[in-house]
Amino acid sequence: MRCHGMVTKFVGPGFAQVAERYQGDATAAARLREKIMQGSVGTWGNVIMPRQPQVSAAEASALADWVLAQTPGR
Numbered sequence: 138m139r140c141h142g143m144v145t146k147f148v149g150p151g152f153a154q155v156a157e158r159y160q161g162d163a164t165a166a167a168r169l170r171e172k173i174m175q176g177s178v179g180t181w182g183n184v185i186m187p188r189q190p191q192v193s194a195a196e197a198s199a200l201a202d203w204v205l206a207q208t209p210g211r
């Protein structure tokens with residue numbers, strides 16, 4: 138939460154913004170799970186999201202579902 142607000146962008150996008158971007162995209166959960174574990178850059182800008190080696194695949198799935206369950210863009 139130092140990097141992501143629930144709504145607003147800090148270092149990374151707000152989780153509500155992520156939910157809004159992937160609304161209706163059935164493939165998003167699987168892609169976000171990988172990005173949570175492996176890190177990401179270039180989708181929201183050129184700031185890098187670092188890998189999260191402490192997060193297991195099961196936890197990354199739960200986190201991806203939780204992010205996508207946020208109320209989009211509130």
Ligand code: HEM
Nearest residue numbers: 140148149169173177178179180181182184185186189200
């Ligand atoms: C387990 C903890 C974390 C979770 C669940 C998480 C989740 C996410 C998600 C779902 C995205 C959107 C990816 C996309 O739309 O393709 C994202 C992007 C991003 N996150 Fe995180 N994040 C975590 C930790 C962090 C940390 C610690 C930082 C900062 C050091 C960070 C910085 C960013 C940045 C800069 C982006 C944009 C990357 C891009 O443009 O592709 N995240 N994160």
